[in-house]
Amino acid sequence: MNKVKIAHIVHSVGGVDVSLRLILESIDPCNFESIVIHGTGDAKSAFIDKNGKSISEFKLPLQRNISIIRDCKCLIHTIKILKRHRPDIIHGHSAKGGIIAKLVGYNLKIPVLHTPQAYSYLSASNKLKKSVYLLIEKMISFRGNKILASSNSEKNRALFEVGYPENRVLLFNNSIRPIVKIQSLSINKTWPDEYICSVGRPSYQKNIELMLDVLVNLKNKKNNIHLVLMGVGFHSPNLRIVKNKIRRLNLESNITLLEWTSREDIFNIIKNSQLYLSTARYEGLPYSIIESLALAKPIVATNVDGNRDLVIDNYNGRLIRNENVSALSKSVMEIINSEDLKQKYSLNSLKLFNENFNILNNINQLENIYKKTARYL
Incomplete structure (x- = not known):
C-alpha cells in the first residue's frame, strides 16, 4: 500500500506546536509520510516521526499577524513546494495555517483538513473585528476542505457559526501520551510547597x-x-x-x-x-x-x-x-x-x-480520517 502523504501548514507555537509534534510522533510512518511548512521564527527544534527520524520541513515568513505582502509570498512559495512534493492531503493548523492551506488546496485541487485550535474570531476584542474574522472564515470554507475540530466546542462553532455542513466537520480531540514519569525540576524552586x-x-x-x-x-x-x-x-x-x-x-x-x-x-x-x-x-x-x-x-x-x-x-x-x-x-x-x-x-x-484524551488509544481514529480524506474527499 502506498503511503498517504500529508503536508502540514502551521505557525508552530504554543499548543499548536505541541499538537503537531504529538501527531507526527504518533502516526505510523509505515503508512504515512509528512512534510511541515512553518514560520522562520517559530519552531526551535526539528520535527521527528515515531521512529525518531527527522521530517522534511520548509520555513516561510509565516506569522500570526496579517500582512498582505508577506502572506502572498507564503502562498506563492507554498504552491511551489506542494507542486514539487505532491501531497495527498493538506492539514492546516491554527488560523493562519488554515487560511494558507485552504487557498493553496483550492488552487491545486488537494483535499484540506483544517484544525483551528480556537477560531480566530474568538480572539477579537470588539464586534467589528469579530464580524470581519468570522466573514473570512466563511469566505474560505471552500467545498474541498473539511474542519477537523480539536474539541466538541470547536466542532459546534464550525457547524453553527461558520456554517459548515455536518458531513464536512470531523472531530479529533487534542490528545497526549500518559505522563508516567515526573522528572526533577531543572530550575530553582522559588515558591512555597503549597500553591x-x-x-x-x-x-x-x-x-x-x-x-x-x-x-x-x-x-x-x-x-x-x-x-x-x-x-x-x-x-x-x-x-x-x-x-x-x-x-x-x-x-x-x-x-x-x-x-x-x-x-x-x-x-x-x-x-x-x-x-x-x-x-x-x-x-x-x-x-x-x-x-x-x-x-x-x-x-x-x-x-x-x-x-x-x-x-x-x-x-x-x-x-x-x-x-x-x-x-x-x-x-x-x-x-x-x-x-x-x-x-x-x-x-x-x-x-x-x-x-x-490518551493519544495511544486515539491515534487510529486520526489515521483513519487521513486515509478516508485522501481517498474520498
Missing part, C-alpha cells in the same frame, strides 16, 4: 487580569495563597499590564511568573500543585488542562470553549460562568480546604483522560 498553578501567556485569550482579581480575593481569605504562572514569556502582549497590576494589587509575594518552562518542568509543577486554574475567555482544547487530567489534578476553570470539554462541574473540578471572581475564588478555597474533594476530583480527572 495553585496555571499555564498562560498574558493575552486577551488567557485573561490573566481576571486571574489576578481571583488571587486578590483568595489572599483576603488566605494570606499566604500562592500562584505559579508558567509560560508568560513568548508572545505575551499583555505582560506589562499584568506586571503593573501585580504591583498595584500588592501581589508580588503571592505569585511566581515563569517566562519559559520546559514541558518536563510544567508536569512537575502541575503534579505538585493543589489544583489547576484557568480564567481563559476561550480555548481550542488546552493541552495544559489535558496534562492536568493526566496528572490527576482538580481543575477550576471558566465555562468557555475548550475548558467545558475537559472539566465536568463537580466531577473533576468546577466550571464557573460569566468570569465570576467570587465564584472562582470560592471554588478554589473549597477544593484546597477539602481532602475529600481533592481526592474525588483527582481520580475523576485521570479517568476522563484515560477515556477520552
Whole structure:
C-alpha cells in the first residue's frame, strides 16, 4: 500500500506546536509520510516521526499577524513546494495555517483538513473585528476542505457559526501520551510547597487580569495563597499590564511568573500543585488542562470553549460562568480546604483522560480520517 502523504501548514507555537509534534510522533510512518511548512521564527527544534527520524520541513515568513505582502509570498512559495512534493492531503493548523492551506488546496485541487485550535474570531476584542474574522472564515470554507475540530466546542462553532455542513466537520480531540514519569525540576524552586498553578501567556485569550482579581480575593481569605504562572514569556502582549497590576494589587509575594518552562518542568509543577486554574475567555482544547487530567489534578476553570470539554462541574473540578471572581475564588478555597474533594476530583480527572484524551488509544481514529480524506474527499 502506498503511503498517504500529508503536508502540514502551521505557525508552530504554543499548543499548536505541541499538537503537531504529538501527531507526527504518533502516526505510523509505515503508512504515512509528512512534510511541515512553518514560520522562520517559530519552531526551535526539528520535527521527528515515531521512529525518531527527522521530517522534511520548509520555513516561510509565516506569522500570526496579517500582512498582505508577506502572506502572498507564503502562498506563492507554498504552491511551489506542494507542486514539487505532491501531497495527498493538506492539514492546516491554527488560523493562519488554515487560511494558507485552504487557498493553496483550492488552487491545486488537494483535499484540506483544517484544525483551528480556537477560531480566530474568538480572539477579537470588539464586534467589528469579530464580524470581519468570522466573514473570512466563511469566505474560505471552500467545498474541498473539511474542519477537523480539536474539541466538541470547536466542532459546534464550525457547524453553527461558520456554517459548515455536518458531513464536512470531523472531530479529533487534542490528545497526549500518559505522563508516567515526573522528572526533577531543572530550575530553582522559588515558591512555597503549597500553591495553585496555571499555564498562560498574558493575552486577551488567557485573561490573566481576571486571574489576578481571583488571587486578590483568595489572599483576603488566605494570606499566604500562592500562584505559579508558567509560560508568560513568548508572545505575551499583555505582560506589562499584568506586571503593573501585580504591583498595584500588592501581589508580588503571592505569585511566581515563569517566562519559559520546559514541558518536563510544567508536569512537575502541575503534579505538585493543589489544583489547576484557568480564567481563559476561550480555548481550542488546552493541552495544559489535558496534562492536568493526566496528572490527576482538580481543575477550576471558566465555562468557555475548550475548558467545558475537559472539566465536568463537580466531577473533576468546577466550571464557573460569566468570569465570576467570587465564584472562582470560592471554588478554589473549597477544593484546597477539602481532602475529600481533592481526592474525588483527582481520580475523576485521570479517568476522563484515560477515556477520552490518551493519544495511544486515539491515534487510529486520526489515521483513519487521513486515509478516508485522501481517498474520498
